[in-house]
Amino acid sequence: MFPTRLTIRDIQISPATVLAPMAGITDTVFRRVVRGLGGCGLIMTEFTSAEGLTRSEGRTMRYLLFELDEHPITAQLFGANPDAMARAAANVEELGFDIVDINLGCPAKKVVKCGGSGLLRDLKLLGEILTAVRAAVRIPLTLKMRGGWDDQSVVAVEVARMAEQIGVEAIAIHPRTRLQGYAGRANWEIIAAAKRAVRIPVIGNGDVRVPEDAARMVEETGCDAVMIGRAAATNPWIFRQIAEYNAAGSYGKVSESDRYALLSGYFRDLLETRWPDAIGKMKQFACSFTHGVRNGSVLRAEVHAARTPEEVLDRVDRFFTAPAALGG
Numbered sequence: 001m002f003p004t005r006l007t008i009r010d011i012q013i014s015p016a017t018v019l020a021p022m023a024g025i026t027d028t029v030f031r032r033v034v035r036g037l038g039g040c041g042l043i044m045t046e047f048t049s050a051e052g053l054t055r056s057e058g059r060t061m062r063y064l065l066f067e068l069d070e071h072p073i074t075a076q077l078f079g080a081n082p083d084a085m086a087r088a089a090a091n092v093e094e095l096g097f098d099i100v101d102i103n104l105g106c107p108a109k110k111v112v113k114c115g116g117s118g119l120l121r122d123l124k125l126l127g128e129i130l131t132a133v134r135a136a137v138r139i140p141l142t143l144k145m146r147g148g149w150d151d152q153s154v155v156a157v158e159v160a161r162m163a164e165q166i167g168v169e170a171i172a173i174h175p176r177t178r179l180q181g182y183a184g185r186a187n188w189e190i191i192a193a194a195k196r197a198v199r200i201p202v203i204g205n206g207d208v209r210v211p212e213d214a215a216r217m218v219e220e221t222g223c224d225a226v227m228i229g230r231a232a233a234t235n236p237w238i239f240r241q242i243a244e245y246n247a248a249g250s251y252g253k254v255s256e257s258d259r260y261a262l263l264s265g266y267f268r269d270l271l272e273t274r275w276p277d278a279i280g281k282m283k284q285f286a287c288s289f290t291h292g293v294r295n296g297s298v299l300r301a302e303v304h305a306a307r308t309p310e311e312v313l314d315r316v317d318r319f320f321t322a323p324a325a326l327g328g
Contacts, residue, residue, distance in 0.1 A: 020229030050079030
């Protein structure tokens, strides 16, 4: 049975579903869209550089903007310097976040050089980082990790046990290796093995594309919650659909009218909030979201060819209001 809630210390997260941190996607506008659609228990920021945060760089601070209606919310940090990570975590706590999370999952080369999944090759340094951060904050500490660096060094169970001993209060596992990237299948048995090895909550992540996948992940791994990333970028309704599926065994489909309203509303919110480089943000979001739209490649091309925010909105309006577009 799908868990009704996830408890991380004194924080009650219900439903037991989590929006994964995604660079360029999980900004405050998108997170509030997901929260407004319903069904998501915990949302997370884009992963944020600890070094940038401790230098108070304006661009870095933008990643940590959030509104009061986003609680409970987790800030995710990446970095490889224990002192910088500790100071950044303290800053996160001061900003009012409910949880601080350490990124051990990002496979991007520029992140691996200074943290992310690169730390899975240096568990001694990882232990020092977790210890420093744990000592620096009073709020719950969690981490999100890959299964390991490659198939010869799957360390999820070892990291889970070490994290639990240090005082980490929940772990999320994407059971692909760093070298896999997003190719191949996620080995859910790694999640199950970690769940058997520790007492703290284990959150499963990877290859959850539809509500049926979420239910199957819980059944096969025993995980305490399900985290969704890429599927939420193309279908932000997935959390609501999971809740509907768990309650009734079926869920509502998303129409093209729904997609039009969400995409147009997201773009307009960016303009109203005067988001820096709004047109770049619009194009970035359209690149992921339109993979769930009929003839999405045409819409992506139209959006990317636009020169102004007004052109973007006009092209979205024209695309969806064409006679063939709203038949879904």
